[in-house]
Amino acid sequence: MGDSVLKALSSTQFAFLGAGLIAISYGLARFAFGLFVPPIREELGLSAQVMGALGSLPFISFVVTSLFAASVVERVGPRVAAVAAAVLACMGLAFVSQANGAGVLGTGLLTCGIATGMMMPALSAGNGVAIRPELHDRTVAIMNAGTGLGIAVSVPAVILLSNAWRAAYVSFALFAAIGALAAWAWMPQKKSLSTLSITEETGARKILRAPLWKLTVFTGGMGFVSAAFWVFAPDLAVVRGGLPEHLTGWLWLAIGLAGLAGAFAGDLIARFGAARTQSGALIALSLAMLLLLVFPGQLALAILSASIFGFAYMTLTGVYLVTGIRLTPGHRSLGPAIAFLPVAIGQACGSAIAGSTVTHFGYVTTFTGAMVIGLLIAALFPWYPRAGTGRD
Numbered sequence: 001m002g003d004s005v006l007k008a009l010s011s012t013q014f015a016f017l018g019a020g021l022i023a024i025s026y027g028l029a030r031f032a033f034g035l036f037v038p039p040i041r042e043e044l045g046l047s048a049q050v051m052g053a054l055g056s057l058p059f060i061s062f063v064v065t066s067l068f069a070a071s072v073v074e075r076v077g078p079r080v081a082a083v084a085a086a087v088l089a090c091m092g093l094a095f096v097s098q099a100n101g102a103g104v105l106g107t108g109l110l111t112c113g114i115a116t117g118m119m120m121p122a123l124s125a126g127n128g129v130a131i132r133p134e135l136h137d138r139t140v141a142i143m144n145a146g147t148g149l150g151i152a153v154s155v156p157a158v159i160l161l162s163n164a165w166r167a168a169y170v171s172f173a174l175f176a177a178i179g180a181l182a183a184w185a186w187m188p189q190k191k192s193l194s195t196l197s198i199t200e201e202t203g204a205r206k207i208l209r210a211p212l213w214k215l216t217v218f219t220g221g222m223g224f225v226s227a228a229f230w231v232f233a234p235d236l237a238v239v240r241g242g243l244p245e246h247l248t249g250w251l252w253l254a255i256g257l258a259g260l261a262g263a264f265a266g267d268l269i270a271r272f273g274a275a276r277t278q279s280g281a282l283i284a285l286s287l288a289m290l291l292l293l294v295f296p297g298q299l300a301l302a303i304l305s306a307s308i309f310g311f312a313y314m315t316l317t318g319v320y321l322v323t324g325i326r327l328t329p330g331h332r333s334l335g336p337a338i339a340f341l342p343v344a345i346g347q348a349c350g351s352a353i354a355g356s357t358v359t360h361f362g363y364v365t366t367f368t369g370a371m372v373i374g375l376l377i378a379a380l381f382p383w384y385p386r387a388g389t390g391r392d
Contacts, residue, residue, distance in 0.1 A: 011131045015139045017186050018123045019146030019263075021082060024179040025119035027150015027256065028172040029089040029112035030058050033096075034230045035154055035252040036165040038238050038245045040105070043165075048235070050102060052355015055231040057106050058113030059223075059348035065117025066341040070334040072118065078126035079187040081118055086180035089115035090173045097169035115176075117344075120144075120336040122187070124325065129188045140325065141266035141318040148259025148314050155253040164246075211327055211385030216342045218377060218384060219320045222282065223346025225374040228354040228366050229289055229309055230347070236363045241296025254303045255310035262314025269322060278319045279381035284312035286374035293367040317343070323385060 037051055046054070073081045088111055095108030123143055131139050153175070154168060234248035268277045288309035295301040317340070324339030350370070357366040 011135045011139055012142075014127070014130050014186075015142040017182065018127065018139070018143030019149060021086065021119055021123060021179050021183060022143050022146030023148075023150030023153065024172075024176050025085055025089050025116045025150075026147040027152075028154055028175060029092055029150075030062070030116045031147060031151055031230060032154040032168075032172070032252070033058070033109065034232070035151075035234060035249065036168070037231060037235055038248065039165050040099075041235075042245075044099065044101060044105070046102060047359065048232075049355045049359045052231060052351050052353075052358070054102060054106055054109060055227075055355070056348040056351040057109040058116065059227075059344040059351065061110045061113030062117040062344040063341055063348065065114045066121075066337040066344065069118050069121040070337055073121045073125045077189045078122045078129065079183060079189040081122035082126070082183035082187045083180050085115045085118035085122060086176050086183050087115075088112075088118070090176035090180065093169050093173040093176055097166050097173065113344075117337075117340075120321075120340065121334070124336050126188050129190050136325070137266040137269070137322050140321055142263045144265070144318045144321050145260050145263035145314050147317070148256045148262060148310055150256070151252050151259065151310075152256025155249045155256065212338060214383055214385040215320065215323055215327065215338065218278065218380070219339060220342035220346040221373065221377040222285070222316055222320075223343035224350035224353075225282075225346075225370045225377070226285065226309075226313055227347040227350025228370045229285075229292075231351050232354055232358060232363070232366070233292060233306070233309075235358075236292060236367070237296045237302055240363050241298075241302070243297060243299060243302070247299060250299065250303050251306040254306035255313075258307040258310035259314035261311050262318050265315045265318025266322060268315065269319060274319050274323050275381045275384035275386075278316055278384060279378045281312040281315040281319070282374050282378035284308050285316070286371040286378070288312060289367050289371045289374070293364065293371075296363075327385065 033055060037055070040046070041048070041051055069081075076084075092108045092111030092113075092115060095104055095111060097108075099105035099108060120143075124140065127136060127139050127143070154172065233251060234245075237243040237248050237251065238245055265277070272280075285308075288305045291305040291308070292302055295305075320339040320343065321336060324337075325335030328335045328338055354366050354370070357369070
């Protein structure tokens, strides 16, 4: 069924299929957790430091999965890998919905991270099989922006329902089950073969080794900087700004909707170059954190902060994804791991450190430090790796 149905899909249709699967595996299974930190903390009686450590678990499992995800995709094919990722997301989300303490909650978050680490390599390999080469960058950027869609979907439960986090995670698990069926129906099973000979591949690795290390610095730094916002932005608005918990859902809705604009990352790269695009987005990310820190109790400005953050973050991940894929020619399933593995490591470290810093020094120190680091990384844009992306 899979390949025959897939042939009827246009590049836009395939991009939206990928965006839906990314919405589940990234938006719902990984990043939506930050939205539910305040009610989970209250119901389960967990400290900020424990929540910071738990928040790092999906990033850690994402890192471990990314080490072998490309090999798995090449062995089993994009369809089986995507279905497996969706099933794992369903399981992890179900665990979270039934959590009665840190143990079950942590198990669910770890499982969700595995699903996240497997999904983008599967979609990238499928994109290489199903889509014309000249449309690859745009398709990848659209799929990546699906994270924002997943985050936006998670919000109505918090805004409209009481005790929303359990009910929300049950519904998320159902979405993941539907995603598994969609992946089986429309993802290609054909494996993406390397286009390089052994000699050419060895030469390419030598040439690209330095750019890959440079990319790691930028992506890891961005992950570290963004972790404080992902895990503690709603907490900051509630604890320091005095906003009611149910209103923090509007922040995540703003992140999700504004993040959809990250679909234009490929076009921004073509016009301004990857280096300048990611530098501008890092500056915007840092300013979003400053805005929330200064005005945590003003809902309109907090929503503006979240909107800026959402657009900046999805643009950054889109730029890094395109760069990673271009730096690994002939291995499309490896590109996402090259791009996102350092992001996850940075977020795992950043989440744990942010939890400890919030506990011992407060939100001002935590968010100010993250903002300064973000601006310093943005200033390093002349050293961003060049991979033939747009004007770079």
